[in-house]
Amino acid sequence: MFNHLLSLLIWLPIVGAVPVLLAGSGRPNTARWISLLMAILTFAVSLFLIPQYHADVAGMQLVESHLWIESLNVHYGLGVDGISVALILLTTFVGILVIVGAWEVIQDKPHQYMAAMLVLEGLMIGVFCATDALLFYVFFEAMLIPMFILIGIWGGPRRVYATLKFFIYTFFGSIFMLVGLIYLYLKAGTFDLHTLATLPLSMQEQGWLFFAFLLAFAVKVPMVPVHTWLPDAHVEAPTGGSVVLAAVMLKIGGYGFLRFTLPIVPDAAHHFAWVVILLSLIAVVYIGYVALVQEDMKKLVAYSSVAHMGFVTLGVFIAFMLVREQGNTDAARLGLQGAMVQMISHGFVSGAMFSCIGVLYDRLHTRLIKDYGGVINVMPWFGFFYVFFAMANCGLPGTSGFVGEFMVILSSFSANPWIALFAAFTLIIGAAYTLWLVKRVLWGEVTNPHVAEMTDINGREWFVLGAFAAAVLVLGVWPEPLTHLMDTSVNQLVQVLAIHKV
Amino acid sequence: MPTINDILIMLPEFFLVTAACVLLLADAFMKPAERVYLHWLSIGVLIVTGYLVLRFQPGTVTAFNGMFIRDGLGTILKLFALLSTILVFIYGRPYMIDRKLYAGEFYTLMIFAVIGVMLLVSAGNLVMVYLGLELLTLSSYALVALNRDSSLSSEAAIKYFVLGALSSGMLLYGMSMVYGATGTLDLAQLHAAAPHSAMPHLLVFGLVFMVIGVAFKLGVAPFHMWIPDVYEGSPTAVTAFIGSASKLAAFGMAFRLLATGMGDFAQHWQMMLAALAVLSLAIGNVVAIVQSNLKRLLAYSTISHMGYLLLGLVNAGPEGYSAAMFYAVSYALMSTAAFGVILALSRAGFECENIDDFKGLNQRAPWMAFLMMLALFSLAGVPPMFGFFAKLLVLQAAIHANMLWLAIVGAVFAIIGLYYYLRVVKVMYFDKPEAGTEVRLQPDFTLRVALSLNALVLLALGLYWGPLLSWCKQAFVG
Numbered sequence: 001m002f003n004h005l006l007s008l009l010i011w012l013p014i015v016g017a018v019p020v021l022l023a024g025s026g027r028p029n030t031a032r033w034i035s036l037l038m039a040i041l042t043f044a045v046s047l048f049l050i051p052q053y054h055a056d057v058a059g060m061q062l063v064e065s066h067l068w069i070e071s072l073n074v075h076y077g078l079g080v081d082g083i084s085v086a087l088i089l090l091t092t093f094v095g096i097l098v099i100v101g102a103w104e105v106i107q108d109k110p111h112q113y114m115a116a117m118l119v120l121e122g123l124m125i126g127v128f129c130a131t132d133a134l135l136f137y138v139f140f141e142a143m144l145i146p147m148f149i150l151i152g153i154w155g156g157p158r159r160v161y162a163t164l165k166f167f168i169y170t171f172f173g174s175i176f177m178l179v180g181l182i183y184l185y186l187k188a189g190t191f192d193l194h195t196l197a198t199l200p201l202s203m204q205e206q207g208w209l210f211f212a213f214l215l216a217f218a219v220k221v222p223m224v225p226v227h228t229w230l231p232d233a234h235v236e237a238p239t240g241g242s243v244v245l246a247a248v249m250l251k252i253g254g255y256g257f258l259r260f261t262l263p264i265v266p267d268a269a270h271h272f273a274w275v276v277i278l279l280s281l282i283a284v285v286y287i288g289y290v291a292l293v294q295e296d297m298k299k300l301v302a303y304s305s306v307a308h309m310g311f312v313t314l315g316v317f318i319a320f321m322l323v324r325e326q327g328n329t330d331a332a333r334l335g336l337q338g339a340m341v342q343m344i345s346h347g348f349v350s351g352a353m354f355s356c357i358g359v360l361y362d363r364l365h366t367r368l369i370k371d372y373g374g375v376i377n378v379m380p381w382f383g384f385f386y387v388f389f390a391m392a393n394c395g396l397p398g399t400s401g402f403v404g405e406f407m408v409i410l411s412s413f414s415a416n417p418w419i420a421l422f423a424a425f426t427l428i429i430g431a432a433y434t435l436w437l438v439k440r441v442l443w444g445e446v447t448n449p450h451v452a453e454m455t456d457i458n459g460r461e462w463f464v465l466g467a468f469a470a471a472v473l474v475l476g477v478w479p480e481p482l483t484h485l486m487d488t489s490v491n492q493l494v495q496v497l498a499i500h501k502v
Numbered sequence: 503m504p505t506i507n508d509i510l511i512m513l514p515e516f517f518l519v520t521a522a523c524v525l526l527l528a529d530a531f532m533k534p535a536e537r538v539y540l541h542w543l544s545i546g547v548l549i550v551t552g553y554l555v556l557r558f559q560p561g562t563v564t565a566f567n568g569m570f571i572r573d574g575l576g577t578i579l580k581l582f583a584l585l586s587t588i589l590v591f592i593y594g595r596p597y598m599i600d601r602k603l604y605a606g607e608f609y610t611l612m613i614f615a616v617i618g619v620m621l622l623v624s625a626g627n628l629v630m631v632y633l634g635l636e637l638l639t640l641s642s643y644a645l646v647a648l649n650r651d652s653s654l655s656s657e658a659a660i661k662y663f664v665l666g667a668l669s670s671g672m673l674l675y676g677m678s679m680v681y682g683a684t685g686t687l688d689l690a691q692l693h694a695a696a697p698h699s700a701m702p703h704l705l706v707f708g709l710v711f712m713v714i715g716v717a718f719k720l721g722v723a724p725f726h727m728w729i730p731d732v733y734e735g736s737p738t739a740v741t742a743f744i745g746s747a748s749k750l751a752a753f754g755m756a757f758r759l760l761a762t763g764m765g766d767f768a769q770h771w772q773m774m775l776a777a778l779a780v781l782s783l784a785i786g787n788v789v790a791i792v793q794s795n796l797k798r799l800l801a802y803s804t805i806s807h808m809g810y811l812l813l814g815l816v817n818a819g820p821e822g823y824s825a826a827m828f829y830a831v832s833y834a835l836m837s838t839a840a841f842g843v844i845l846a847l848s849r850a851g852f853e854c855e856n857i858d859d860f861k862g863l864n865q866r867a868p869w870m871a872f873l874m875m876l877a878l879f880s881l882a883g884v885p886p887m888f889g890f891f892a893k894l895l896v897l898q899a900a901i902h903a904n905m906l907w908l909a910i911v912g913a914v915f916a917i918i919g920l921y922y923y924l925r926v927v928k929v930m931y932f933d934k935p936e937a938g939t940e941v942r943l944q945p946d947f948t949l950r951v952a953l954s955l956n957a958l959v960l961l962a963l964g965l966y967w968g969p970l971l972s973w974c975k976q977a978f979v980g
Contacts, residue, residue, distance in 0.1 A: 067968075068966075068968065069967065069968040069971060070968050070972060071968065071971050071972045071975050072968075072971070109864075112864075112868075134894075137885065138885040138886050138890075141884055141885045141890070142884070142885050142886045144884065145879060145884060148924070148927075149931060152927075152928060152931055152932040153864075153931055153932060159932065160928055160932050163928075163932075164921070164924055164925075164928065167920070167924060168917065168920060168921060168924070171884070171916075171917055171920055172917045175913045175914075175916055175917055176910075176913060178894070178897070178913065179897065179901070179906075179909055179910055179913050182894070182897055182898045182901050182909070183901055183906070185898070186898065186901060186902055
């Protein structure tokens, strides 16, 4: 049996970026087609994960392990569980759509843009596959380079500020994780995540490590108060960059909590769970209000991302309270499951929202809400999609946005009704800022003469938005395949939560 | 009485000395047009020397009654010093031709400096350390002043000479005290005699001066004053040499003096090095932020990199030494690549040394911009580049030596340092080229090939650095 599926998934887009670069600026269309081909191939390969992965079996599957650095006992170790599979499929799916989305939009050095996107895609898949902490870190950090360039070259007017802030912020967060990982390595003699999970650690050690991990992943998620890079990065990034950032990159923070914080420092995580829960609630409520007053569409969606990702961290850490304090594993499972569904769903919804904004921006070259109004009159198809995604964004039942939020609220109700109350605020605030956005952009009379000249979406844009819409709808009415995929892995995580290391 | 065996052990050095003399003589009879032969001959000589170094590999042997040690450490440092010198010759040739500095002296002085490096890293005796060091630095002073019509160059050379002489004096002073306390100049005997010395205070006092001498050569703060001026003032080809081969030599010297000689006094010099490391990290990284001249920026970056190297040495064990050596080797490769790009973009009357000269490089010479980006990300220590793993190893060595605080300081300054490397990437990739300026690449084919390989190796070694690390580790086993 072919057992290098994961390696193939990682390296196919990265190696595929080389011919794209070589195609050069002289033949932009060749570069575009090659990169589209690579993205489709990667997606096709990732589909093989579904039959190959046995959702009923716990633990890592499709494992690859080669000695990478012999004298340090570092392994090139790959493996996936249900959660990784779901995130990888999300990545490869979005990978195609950003390439299609950038087709004519990126006129300046398209080959470099496409190549950076492909490299980024490969590295993100690597993050989701790595079972060795050092390998994870390498992918985790290497990802910054293509993103730095994407924002810096093809971004908006304040792109340099935004991209530097993005890079330095994320680097700042993760370097302390590196120190923590080295510390763990010196204790355990390996970077293997599975071994690290069984390593006994004192409470004090766990506390320090917890904050090292928290800093790294909180910046990535991002959580309040280290979220400020996100609105800047989103606003200045080109559409494709925003989509990847929101749809996949933020998930890596949530994924990191599951892979590192939960198994390695469970006792400290329980002890400090209230910190994360508090920050998550602040994100849900306060950032929701911040989103309400934004004048820039992208900024609004960026803040709404922070609020939505608050549900992910809430779901993960509420599980600690449930398992440790009440022994309620069912509710804990629901919380974790909800957090995971929320991650995937937010990937589709935010990606779609940014794509919509991209469509508008390509026509009018402004992202300010006040410049629009009455768009539905000239772009009915676009209006259809925009309203649909807006509904998903505020968590309307029948869309994917509802499923995750509902599960998390339900499980937090078991932990503490007050937490559920604050979390449920999102249903009101989320609806407020999203619907108000729709009202100001789509409805009403056309007041800006430029809006009147806008044309409806073309076939390419139809494809991108249609694909997103299909995913959001399917996930909303039939989340069972997704939850089934992740069920065994989530159960396993819940069991890990109960293990005391001290 | 020297035997034939002694000479065989030192064969690479003897060969290089002979070859240098022959080249010096040959140069006297060459017409300017024939100087290209000198170029290739010099490179050939270095390659042959590298082969001779590699030929007798395993084991530690001494020659001339312990004056000279041939071991794994010496082999690795010599090979990489030779390699970086070859790269400097290739990168520097068009630059030197454009500046009418393309003369035999460049080659012979450089080769004599390399001989100094080779003797220094193989020294088994305090006198030998001093001899190797002087051969290296005296050649370097002359190399820095090669562009004798430039006042900047002369100023740099004078500064370098005065401060270098001062540091040599300190080093000698320290050595004399150590000799007084132990009665021996031989490093192995010194190691054995030091713990039983009747005058431990004198010994520690001498140690302080030797650490200062080493710190001067490494260029760590607060003994870094000469670095920025020399980096800026020298012809760029010479800067590349000082930034690569010289650093390897300085590491070798630090190891020979501190570990081989004073290994049992590690608890004394550990703290000194830790303090020097913190200062270098702080001064190097913070001052680099405000530089507008790329050569000066790289000078301050060197200071911070040597601080990281000390993080490895602080460990005072095989793990730390191998990490520090790995760091030295990686730094040599990174800095040759970075200076190589500067050299490739310079031309007659244009130094291409201001950061603004790199504006919009990606639009005009995308390949060069890419290579420079690889070098810069490697210097910044971003994975998957080579430089990241070097940093990883020294941080690990520091943590293992129970200096977690030092590792955290190192990590914090890595973030600060990241900013100024990103600034150069930003200028190359995000800024528009200035109107009226142009980029003309040196047409030299070998330069392009070598530079591309040099920079790509930084990526390749980042993906697969295991063998190099094992090699470095072997040097310190047994």
